[in-house]
Amino acid sequence: MTRPSRPSLLAVFGHPDDEALLAGGVLAQHAAAGADTAVVTATWATGTHRATELADALTVLRAGEPRMLGYADARVPESSPGRSRLCDAPIDELVEAIVAHIRAVRPQILITHDAYGQLTGHPDHVRTHQATVLAFHAAGLEHRYPDAGPPWRPRALYAATHPHSRAGTLSALMKRAGKTTLSVPDEQVTTTVDVGSHLDQKWRAILAHRSQVARERPLPGILSRLGPVDREPLIRTEYFTRLATGLAPGMLPELTS
16 A cells, blocks of 8 residues: 555544534644645535535635535434434444545544544444544455455544543533533543644634534534633644554654644
8 A cells, every 4th residue: 555645634523513623723734734634524415504514614624625424413314314314324334435535535644533422422423433443444454345445544543532621611611502521531632732823714614614603502603602712722722532553653643733
């Protein structure tokens, strides 16, 4: 398997807006440094308003065109008429779909949700995490999903997460909206990225998800009701746990910090 001459990063998330909220700064940072970046979104169908918003957000982040698997959101059946809910889809079918995108993009770094389902524990986030971890390992095996393209093994897999010590303010805001916050012990966070140099770009990508900004309970709506002084500390830093590597120790490509 020949490695690409340029660095590359692929993010796999459950819904439109996850990419901006959880890794928007890292995506923008890597694109600015000359990396190829792309995003796979597991739910919502092309042609829906959320697909349009996703395309706008990816344009802001310079992360290419939407790559939508088109499953239905667990809580919004109309998100993809006629398709099964993501959390009901056969895991092998979902893994193969993600493997196909990994082999097409050929990323060095793969990012997804953590095992909790990132903050809220949404079932679509949990399912995306499970399938992406399996796809990370399967993508490099030539006899697994041979119709999904030539084998390709990313060099590292990271999960977007939140440490206990930095979740307090966000937890309080989400509790007012009737949501819980699931964070991890600080020692489980292996990579902390200050995205301050791309904060405006990240915020514009979040705002591109207009339907979520207009609502009170989704995180884009919660953040949009804050002033910059209160909002910026909540989105300035992105946290990740390194889950796996395809290289020997000491050879791992790190997320830009």
